[in-house]
Amino acid sequence: MPELPEVEVVRRGLERWVAGRTVAEVEVLHPRAVRRHPAGGADFAARLAGHRFGTAMRRGKYLWIPLADADASVLGHLGMSGQLLVQPHEAPDEKHLRIRVRFDDARGTELRFVDQRTFGGLSLHDNTPDGLPDVIAHIARDPLDPAFDDAGFQSALRQRRTTIKRALLDQSLISGVGNIYADEALWRSKLHYERPTATMTRPRSAELLGHVRDVMNAALAAGGTSFDSLYVNVNGESGYFDRSLDAYGREDEPCRRCGTPMRRRPWMNRSSYFCPRCQRPPRP
DNA sequence: ACCACGTCCTGTCGGC
DNA sequence: TGCCGACAGGACGTGG
Numbered sequence: 330m331p332e333l334p335e336v337e338v339v340r341r342g343l344e345r346w347v348a349g350r351t352v353a354e355v356e357v358l359h360p361r362a363v364r365r366h367p368a369g370g371a372d373f374a375a376r377l378a379g380h381r382f383g384t385a386m387r388r389g390k391y392l393w394i395p396l397a398d399a400d401a402s403v404l405g406h407l408g409m410s411g412q413l414l415v416q417p418h419e420a421p422d423e424k425h426l427r428i429r430v431r432f433d434d435a436r437g438t439e440l441r442f443v444d445q446r447t448f449g450g451l452s453l454h455d456n457t458p459d460g461l462p463d464v465i466a467h468i469a470r471d472p473l474d475p476a477f478d479d480a481g482f483q484s485a486l487r488q489r490r491t492t493i494k495r496a497l498l499d500q501s502l503i504s505g506v507g508n509i510y511a512d513e514a515l516w517r518s519k520l521h522y523e524r525p526t527a528t529m530t531r532p533r534s535a536e537l538l539g540h541v542r543d544v545m546n547a548a549l550a551a552g553g554t555s556f557d558s559l560y561v562n563v564n565g566e567s568g569y570f571d572r573s574l575d576a577y578g579r580e581d582e583p584c585r586r587c588g589t590p591m592r593r594r595p596w597m598n599r600s601s602y603f604c605p606r607c608q609r610p611p612r613p
Numbered sequence: 614a615c616c617a618c619g620t621c622c623t624g625t626c627g628g629c
Numbered sequence: 630t631g632c633c634g635a636c637a638g639g640a641c642g643t644g645g
């Protein structure tokens with residue numbers, strides 16, 4: 330379940346292994362992997378061939394590789410189980426290989442998009458004037474972006490009529506936060522996931538934002554987290570932010586602050602993990 | 614305009 | 630032993 334730190338690790342891998350290379354041929358092996366490319370797989374392959382890759386960029390969980398010779402980008406999202414692998418040509422095809430990109434050089438490697446659950450995919454889009462693929466113009470900056478607007482986020486929270494975890498997962502408010510880091514940041518902030526955003530004072534919002542950044546930076550320092558053997562970085566090495574989670578997946582285990590057994594609650598077709606003592610539910 | 618929820622997908626795991 | 634349901638969840642479309 331790649332979130333921002335894992336995606337950043339993949340971005341760095343792309344920067345190192347595919348920047349500057351020219352596409353020779355693209356094979357789309359599963360239509361769902363290009364479902365965000367409206368004209369379909371054949372068009373995706375045809376339009377990409379012959380173009381040279383620039384330096385991979387990232388916003389939140391989205392990755393894109395600008396074409397060095399056109400005002401367009403290859404946009405990628407890893408979804409739940411997506412991997413971008415740089416593999417030798419002779420490596421056997423992965424079971425869930427969805428897209429293969431061959432290059433026109435003699436480096437002997439190709440780029441592969443592998444994805445078991447097919448929530449992720451690649452697509453080709455024109456750029457907006459600020460160099461962003463047009464279809465992700467609505468995605469907010471992420472908290473590690475130097476241009477992230479802290480004050481704007483805080484006032485947006487107060488104006489919303491929703492609850493805090495929903496807001497953290499809303500990619501138009503703040504991007505790059507998924508279920509795992511949301512639970513981690515809320516635990517660190519001693520906030521219940523159902524706290525109304527309207528009750529978030531400036532200091533409380535600032536503290537939460539600080540914890541979101543701390544959790545992400547810690548994961549980044551550890552080379553990206555993975556809690557699922559499906560997740561592998563761009564070179565095929567599995568990252569693992571070992572034993573550093575305080576909330577996610579810790580049902581019935583003692584809270585690392587107060588020792589109370591942690592709880593899991595079904596929430597929005599997923600789960601929320603929290604300490605019932607440190608993170609008191611809001612008064613109804 | 615804002616907000617909530619169902620849906621897509623495949624593999625693993627645990628219970629009966 | 631084998632079947633079946635629950636679970637994992639990011640982002641988008643739809644309906645309120």
